[in-house]
Amino acid sequence: MNPFEKTVMAAHAPGLSLAGWIVLVLSVLCILLIIRIIVQDPKKTARPFGKWLLLLIFFVLSPIIYLLNFGATLEESKTVDFCNSCHPMRGFVQDLRNPDSQYLASEHYQYRWIANDQCFTCHSNYGLFGDAEAKLDGIRHVWAYYITGYKTPIKLYGTYNKGICLRCHAPTLGFQQTEEHVQNASEIISSKMSCLGLDCHVRPHPKEAWKLK
Amino acid sequence: MNSGNQHFSNVEGGWTIGVGWSRKVVIIASVLNILALLTFILSTVWLTPITLVISVSIGGVLMAVAIILYIVVVIADLRRRGVL
Numbered sequence: 001m002n003p004f005e006k007t008v009m010a011a012h013a014p015g016l017s018l019a020g021w022i023v024l025v026l027s028v029l030c031i032l033l034i035i036r037i038i039v040q041d042p043k044k045t046a047r048p049f050g051k052w053l054l055l056l057i058f059f060v061l062s063p064i065i066y067l068l069n070f071g072a073t074l075e076e077s078k079t080v081d082f083c084n085s086c087h088p089m090r091g092f093v094q095d096l097r098n099p100d101s102q103y104l105a106s107e108h109y110q111y112r113w114i115a116n117d118q119c120f121t122c123h124s125n126y127g128l129f130g131d132a133e134a135k136l137d138g139i140r141h142v143w144a145y146y147i148t149g150y151k152t153p154i155k156l157y158g159t160y161n162k163g164i165c166l167r168c169h170a171p172t173l174g175f176q177q178t179e180e181h182v183q184n185a186s187e188i189i190s191s192k193m194s195c196l197g198l199d200c201h202v203r204p205h206p207k208e209a210w211k212l213k
Numbered sequence: 214m215n216s217g218n219q220h221f222s223n224v225e226g227g228w229t230i231g232v233g234w235s236r237k238v239v240i241i242a243s244v245l246n247i248l249a250l251l252t253f254i255l256s257t258v259w260l261t262p263i264t265l266v267i268s269v270s271i272g273g274v275l276m277a278v279a280i281i282l283y284i285v286v287v288i289a290d291l292r293r294r295g296v297l
Contacts, residue, residue, distance in 0.1 A: 016257065016258075020257045023253055023254070023257045024254060024257050024258070027250040027251075027253050027254045027257075028254070030246075030250055031247050031250050031251070034243045034246060034247055035247070037243075038239070038240055038243050051290075054239065054243070054283065055283070055287070057246070058242070058246060058279060058280050058283045059280065059283075062246055062249065062250065062276050062279070062280070063276070063280075065250065065253055066249075066253065066272070066273060066276055069253040069256060069257060069268060069272075070269060072257070073256050073257070073260055073265050073268065073269070074265075076260050077260070077262075077265055082260060082261075082262075085260075085261045085262065086261075086262055138262065139266065141262065142262045142263060142266050145262070146263065
């Protein structure tokens with residue numbers, strides 16, 4: 001491992017974020033206080049101090065903890081490791097991290113064309129509700145995984161939105177100066193023409209990625 | 214008019230919750246809130262899709278119910294004291 005890689009790893013070291021620590025400490029504190037008031041000293045619930053303390057826990061601390069936890073976990077859920085925590089994604093992430101892989105997603109990951117959260121970046125639409133739509137899709141994944149079951153081979157719910165690729169590539173000179181891009185601009189923009197196949201670009205993931213363990 | 218038990222009493226023409234009953238409600242709200250906080254801790258320490266969904270949905274609902282129950286107790290307490 002070269003020193004640069006070590007620096008990057010240190011910056012993205014696994015562990016709790018600051019928000020995570022705040023959630024943890026505040027949650028434990030609230031639980032201990034509630035138990036202390038209710039169980040160990042029941043009379044305190046009838047005293048002003050106990051009532052005000054419970055009021056503070058219920059109306060101020062708990063909602064703050066919820067919102068912090070909501071933000072922190074949603075942010076954390078964008079990481080590749082989070083996607084990899086679901087069994088059907090293991091093959092996709094395995095290929096992503098394979099230095100010898102020639103697939104499109106892997107090259108984006110290996111060369112850090114996308115710096116972080118590579119899965120989420122390519123699978124969330126741009127715009128105001130892009131992140132929310134991606135998270136709703138995530139809930140559909142969880143539902144399919146635990147309740148209804150999922151079909152293999154794993155496929156996208158719809159057609160891949162090429163706008164996601166264009167979000168990064170369209171402004172670059174290299175993209176704009178490529179003849180094929182200029183000739184097929186309207187088809188590419190409207191997602192009628194795929195970026196993959198022919199003599200253009202390779203697949204993002206191996207066809208059999210869902211089979212990899 | 215009196216309900217005849219400790220759980221309900223009439224304050225200035227309106228029904229309110231008795232002291233014994235309100236204490237039970239506070240305990241229920243506290244237990245729900247503790248459960249909600251435990252789901253938050255779970256998703257913070259061990260983040261997976263399922264713990265995330267549990268903390269955001271079930272944890273959120275438990276916390277909301279706990280808050281509503283505590284509001285009921287606060288209102289009942291204020292009515293008992295004649296503030297409301």
